Amino acid sequence: MVASPPSTDAVLKRSKIEALKERSQHLREPVATELLEPTNRFSEEGAQILKFHGSYQQDNRDNRVKGQEKDYQFMLRTRSPAGYIPPQLYLTLDRLADEYGNRTLRATTRQGFQLHGILKKNLKAAIAAIVRSMGSTLGACGDLNRNVMAPPAPFRDRPEYTLAYEYAHRIADLLTPQTGAYYEIWLDGEKVISAEEHPDVKAARQRNTNGTIFPHNEEPIYGDRYMPRKFKCCVTVPGDNSVDLFSQDLTLVVITDEQGNLEGFNIYAGGGLGRTHNKEETFARLADEIGFVQAADVYEAVKAIVATQRDYGDRYNRRHARLKYLIHDWGVEKFKAKVEEYFGKPLEPFRPLPPWRYKDFLGWHPQGDGKFFYGLSIANGRILDRGNFKLKSALRKIVEEFQLPLRVTPHQNLLLCEVSPDQREAIQHILEEHGVRDVTALDPLERYSMACPALPTCGLAITESERAIPGVLERIRRLMNRLGLQNEHFVIRMTGCPNGCARPYLAELGFVGIVPDTYQVWLGGSPDQTRLAEVYMERLPLAELETALEPLLVFYRDRHQPGESFGDFCHRVGIPALRQFAANYVPSSAPKRYRVDVRADQYQQLKALAAAKGLSLAALTREAIQRYLEQARSTNQE
Numbered sequence: 001m002v003a004s005p006p007s008t009d010a011v012l013k014r015s016k017i018e019a020l021k022e023r024s025q026h027l028r029e030p031v032a033t034e035l036l037e038p039t040n041r042f043s044e045e046g047a048q049i050l051k052f053h054g055s056y057q058q059d060n061r062d063n064r065v066k067g068q069e070k071d072y073q074f075m076l077r078t079r080s081p082a083g084y085i086p087p088q089l090y091l092t093l094d095r096l097a098d099e100y101g102n103r104t105l106r107a108t109t110r111q112g113f114q115l116h117g118i119l120k121k122n123l124k125a126a127i128a129a130i131v132r133s134m135g136s137t138l139g140a141c142g143d144l145n146r147n148v149m150a151p152p153a154p155f156r157d158r159p160e161y162t163l164a165y166e167y168a169h170r171i172a173d174l175l176t177p178q179t180g181a182y183y184e185i186w187l188d189g190e191k192v193i194s195a196e197e198h199p200d201v202k203a204a205r206q207r208n209t210n211g212t213i214f215p216h217n218e219e220p221i222y223g224d225r226y227m228p229r230k231f232k233c234c235v236t237v238p239g240d241n242s243v244d245l246f247s248q249d250l251t252l253v254v255i256t257d258e259q260g261n262l263e264g265f266n267i268y269a270g271g272g273l274g275r276t277h278n279k280e281e282t283f284a285r286l287a288d289e290i291g292f293v294q295a296a297d298v299y300e301a302v303k304a305i306v307a308t309q310r311d312y313g314d315r316y317n318r319r320h321a322r323l324k325y326l327i328h329d330w331g332v333e334k335f336k337a338k339v340e341e342y343f344g345k346p347l348e349p350f351r352p353l354p355p356w357r358y359k360d361f362l363g364w365h366p367q368g369d370g371k372f373f374y375g376l377s378i379a380n381g382r383i384l385d386r387g388n389f390k391l392k393s394a395l396r397k398i399v400e401e402f403q404l405p406l407r408v409t410p411h412q413n414l415l416l417c418e419v420s421p422d423q424r425e426a427i428q429h430i431l432e433e434h435g436v437r438d439v440t441a442l443d444p445l446e447r448y449s450m451a452c453p454a455l456p457t458c459g460l461a462i463t464e465s466e467r468a469i470p471g472v473l474e475r476i477r478r479l480m481n482r483l484g485l486q487n488e489h490f491v492i493r494m495t496g497c498p499n500g501c502a503r504p505y506l507a508e509l510g511f512v513g514i515v516p517d518t519y520q521v522w523l524g525g526s527p528d529q530t531r532l533a534e535v536y537m538e539r540l541p542l543a544e545l546e547t548a549l550e551p552l553l554v555f556y557r558d559r560h561q562p563g564e565s566f567g568d569f570c571h572r573v574g575i576p577a578l579r580q581f582a583a584n585y586v587p588s589s590a591p592k593r594y595r596v597d598v599r600a601d602q603y604q605q606l607k608a609l610a611a612a613k614g615l616s617l618a619a620l621t622r623e624a625i626q627r628y629l630e631q632a633r634s635t636n637q638e
Contacts, residue, residue: 020048020049055118059072077113077137077140079112082150082152082169084169085406087404090406104392108381139177144231150236150243207300232272233248233252236254244503246268249269249271249272251269255292266351270326273500290335290339291347292350294348300344308338356528361373361413380466398431405418445492454496458496504522507533508567510525511540514538520535606624
């Protein structure tokens, strides 16, 4: 059985980036040449190929001055399968953030770390230091397989979790670019190997099953043009949706027998969340059930799916180039048939699975081997020192003192692993003395929220996200408290553009930047991230947040069923009913309004501060007066 060649149209119609990849000499040029040039930036072509090496060229938009050159800097992203970060790598990243970056680290939604603010002249030193500390940035960006995700929990007494972790690493190895360009450019040809590949992975990479590889090519799986677009994988266990599995191009679900022995993997494919505003042909999509594969055949199945997307994905229109569009256009059965051509035999029927549940693993948990792990919540993944909150210093001290490995979670948090019982109290003390809150002190709205970096560094950002969401969560909590919903919470996610890096389209309440200070509002996702949300409002200025959300929360408060989450309620009643209720909503106890005179200069100051904090002028004024009254009351009591 031989796979059919791509259509003539697919061969002839290619984007400029496709030609650029083909003439890059397997990712060497123009990066190698331009790195030696005494400039602070790469050309547009150089920046495209640089992505494959794990770096994005950015500029700090806060520092833009009209008529002057942009403030060019670089983001570096680690490739860390299953989120594993050895202690020496974490300490290196911490040092690089201070030495070359903006003094912060950022945990990503794909279980890696990002360094921001690196200058071109320091890129080589930074990447070399990461590689020599058992890390890598190769393939963390670009048109190839990205970081392979897995549930981060290091349960030693649950074989399925160990298997998911191991196979995340093996699939990552299988799909890692084989070009020597990475070591030639960043380490002057010194190939540093952090771990030996599994022999089955090595063999599978060279086995040409029905055209799945390019024999005698430096890139046997990817060839000269790599993938049409990025490709995202994860490996998980039945019931654990900590990885947002429905958003992935390819998901493998570990299936074991009653004794915990590996039988094989269920396969999902075709998920993806990136879209473009006002382009209806782009859309978020959930992955489909594809079939089951025996453990011995898993590498051939992965190669078959990758080859199908590699050879038939759209290489002309990059907005249509993800695997989700191929499966949408073809249908699952045609896609499955093509995969089976490459695979060489039919896939087995999909095995039954329990319901999927979101897990964040925060707080203390036994590993099952006498040791513990601690899940640390990190607001939007940003590790920094600010005022009395010194998370970065606390983590550095803990890792230095106890040499603990870490795992980054898919929701931008961290797990401190391999903690012995006699270390727990000391670790808790270090966190407390550095102002780091325990998970029990977190508002659940914050615990279950996510935001992308957005401004000022992301070149795709339309508006704020990471810097805006703390104020948004605070305002939503105040509103909920006023409405008698103080014991409720739901999943809130925000992005500064429609690409969806924080996966807002799976949230119960999603904010997607559309113009500055204005967001699309998405409602109806599942609290376990198993259902897509829908657009409720095309444009919500952040200043009108309370006005827009109050009717929805009142509707939920008065009409939800016992135990029904906000997202499930919105999905059940439907977007038209939500809009109708909001249109007819009149606050039952609208507060009487009073006039308060202020000087003109005070008014302008209040107006500017309200805009900076994303609040309405009225909300900011009420907050300021309330704080003044509380302070005065406290002073009088003393």
